[in-house]
Amino acid sequence: MNRHLRRVAALVLATLLAVMTLPAGAAHASPAVQYTNPLAAQRADPHIFRHTDGYYYFTATVPEYDRIVLRRATTIQGLASAPETVIWRKHATGEMGAHIWAPEIHFINGRWYVYFAAGRADDVWRIRMYVLENSSANPLTGTWTERGRITTPWDTFSLDATTFVANGVRYLLWAQQEPGIATNSNLYIARMGANPWTITGPTTRLTVPTLAWETRGYKVAEGPSVLQRNGRLFLTYSASATDANYCLGLLTASASADPLQASAWTKSPNPVFASSAATSQYGPGHNSFTVSEDGQSDILVYHDRNYRDISGDPLNDPNRRTRVQKIYWRADGTPDFGIPVPDGATPVRLMSYDMPVSAIRHYDFRARLEANVTPLADSQFRMTTGLSGSGTVSLESTNFPGYYLRHRSYEAWVERRDGTSLFNADAGFHRRAGLSGSGTVSFESVNFPGYFLRHRAGQVWLEQNDGTSAFRGSASFLLE
Template structure:
């Protein structure tokens, strides 16, 4: 079957159940050529580096965890073991992490471990020491990426003479993965209101390369509900060592969301779905806002994952941190390329370039009418469901009535337009399907025409 223009380019739906890992902050997931995803993260005791692996993202949730390194009892690397990242470079494994001294826990610096083992969970690790930068100051969150055949190091550091907690820096890697060389460039300083709540912070850099551009996410403000993600963007053909190559987005691109009960999302990494066709953001947050005492002493940041979407202009849309449980999907029209079902003033419509993204995201959950059915719950209005009323499509809050539950429950079918699509048949009007007509959404009877069947078929993205 040949899909209509645009439909074939919809990235397939990927669904995961969050959280992936409890009490694991600053998560870094690396997908290796051996078929495994590797997850490392900060543990709340700040005393060790852990690693787990699985052949699927969801499999990481139940994968056994191995301690690959523990803090020193004296001196350097003796406290505040933070933000490990695992990378595979030139045939060896490397873990970048930050650590304080046993006798000076806030003397945070960056360090590197190396392993030549095929399996980094079972192999021996060698300490390669500290990453040296121009200043002997608070520094953390080292990460590495390759662009234009050149390997770079990104990190956060407190620079003498600048009254911030940390700024972002970049340099070329030198002769090995724990040495930088040449010019060090300051990429950004936290100055905006959302970067300076509680503390003046730019940290946790991560790079996503797509569509001829480099997208550098970073985390800002205190590590409570104010924590959020910012974005720098550069052309892939520009010199990343030139600060002028990068443009800062004026607003955070990922932030707390009270409706979904997700607070302080940040310190993310990026990976890809199992089929390699969807980018994923991996991050931590909490499912409550109020914290007693120092947020660094609160152990309940959790590792989470969700899909990154792409706008028509080639820029990423991270949406909102979605509710715990199964991640949402979009219902993309089969016959109107690039258009999705979305809610607008509670009316279900078909639209392209939906803003905000979450207006077009729905969680496919067990139907309100019971097993064997499915309901579509709004991503940004949990407890609201796509339903029909007088055959018109609406997104309404569940009222507890049997009629509402039936109106919001469907049987998921292979799409009327054929394989690769899905259709949703009303359970209280058999033979009637969710479809779009004249830009709005209806539940109407299948009349057997190609036009109806195409308009009642969707691609899950």
């Protein structure tokens, strides 16, 4: 057997094994959700909370660092154009008088709470954590009451409070500078006490920034956020300086473990989300999590910039933007954040109808069908208006912007657009209702009517529909 045939056989075998080992109910992934990035200009440290009233609530740091803003909409995309309300302004003197940072909104025991960090008017770097409370059903109305400062074991630089519930217990997570440790901030956790602005019991240090990617510019672990899935707690945090070095790290613990035990958490050795020169996204970080409108997909909410070079202190650069994109899940139940996707419409994956968990991906620019694609971005495509004209679609690579899925000699490739009418036609498709039925899509060639993208022997081809069930299954895809 020659090398090409051996590789094809290996691809087919790997895909079959992946399908055979799927857990019950995992045959098809959650449907595609698409948004347009950036969601909001000049809004950093974003936090989106989906409430039971059917609204998403969005707050973030404003570049003036002088107020807390809030908006709501029934969809995530709707937050982009939703009116913004100022719910609180900094004090003219004393505490809470400067550097109003990283607000988060939570609904706890029938009331709204906003956690935020602030400096003093006379000492802007004396950053501490504070809480606001509102008893109104709609937090854009009513009165916000200052509940004061969150007291921690040390009176030191502290910020980025967040809260979550695990096994019926509410916890507070935050970042703080600890005396005797030469870092800018570490991550800490404690139980919440009698109210949402008081901690009780022991405080546990979860992680200290020591790795190279955590200590570029500054030694930082900050902006914690928790996602609970698949029997585990996934705690993301931001590391390094707030320029292009900013990135996300990950701690993982079993959902049945005691989160107050530092030994229960494992740190990933590399960042899980970082700058991408390919997509022109730099310094992604300070994230939160929400869920799609249909409740089927987890959504990563974060900020970044669309340029690398910054003049002066990055904190004085106002152009961090709020962005969102779907989180994907590996076969082992861990999250795959991929890369920060390009600006514009978020991408989708083309998942095979007849070989579940297998996606179209590019490998050495040849289009293939594989399960458990690594890196994720090799299998993500932005569905754009067709290069061949109105009423058609084209599929642009996520990690190679300007490269499109096209057919050449009946083989499917991902290649750079050359501007010719032939390329435009080869990369143009009519999006059809799936040949295999409801919920699927098929892609018919613009310049070869009756010919569809389909997988065969682990690769992707353009072939004529022969009407068989085998063809229909291999030419139908679920958008994930």
